[in-house]
Amino acid sequence: MTKAAGLAAANVPSGIGFLDYDHDGDLDLFVTGAPLQAGGSANVLWRNNGNGTFTNWTEPTGLGGSGRSVAATLSDLNNDRAVDIAVSGEYGAPQLFMNPREGKYPVQPLTAEAGLSASQGIAAFDFDKDGWMDVVVTHAGAPGVSLWHNIGGKSYERVKLPVQGAGQGIGRAWGVTPIDVDNDGWIDLAVVVETAKGSEVRVFRNRRDGGFEDVSTTLGLNRVKLDSPRGLIAADVDRMGQRI
DSSP states (O other), rough: OOTTOOOEEEEEEEEEEEEOOOOOSSOOEEEEEESSTOOOOEEEEEEEOOSSSSEOOOHTTTEEEEEEEEEEEEEOOSSSSOEEEEESSSSSOOOEEEOOOSSSOEEEEEEOSSSOOOOEEEEEEOOSSSOOOOOEEEESSSSSSEEEEEEEEEEEEEEOOOOTTTTTTOOOEEEEEEEEOOOSSEEEEEEEEEEETTTEEEEEEOOOOOOOOTTTTTTGGGGGOOSSOOOOOOOTTTTTOOOO
16 A cells, blocks of 8 residues: 555654644554665655655755654644654764744753763653653663653753663663553553663653662563564553563
């Protein structure tokens, strides 16, 4: 159905997401990746025409971005009831494309903090239940994983995570997913990481006081053997009300 839908190679894809960017009731397609040629778009937005076909709508929306992008998370980051897009990539701070409803998306970095390695995995969730979507990012190097508290949709503040120190030593990280591992109503984090011991899945439990604790060993994840893991998803596979 790809050709019939009007979809063609417009970048070198690395990630995809569906969103209704123009609120017309049809899901559009957002593709992250690398430009096909110098000066090309890293990201591509395919607008749903409502008849089974799509049109490349990247230029009218200004969503092409710069450099090489990796992944995107779709969320209303400023509570204006329009879906915004946070994109990770070769830049340390993800790029935020804020939905203007009409015209081109203004873009801004998630943070001006220096020293962040290239961003990889990205997800949005409200970890402290203040009504604003926070952003978690994995990195190709230090700090491995970073969590950013949304301050009223205007700025983001770094939240401390147990990623370094004795027994931690996260060098880089890949997939990340918010998940309530203990069913206490507060969202925790599961992350694929690399350490001196190899690849691991780490779970950071939300302490409900603004901080997190590493409960990976308690959950027995230190006994799980992995071979070059990258992605991570959560699902209730046995219908017991708990997701892994």
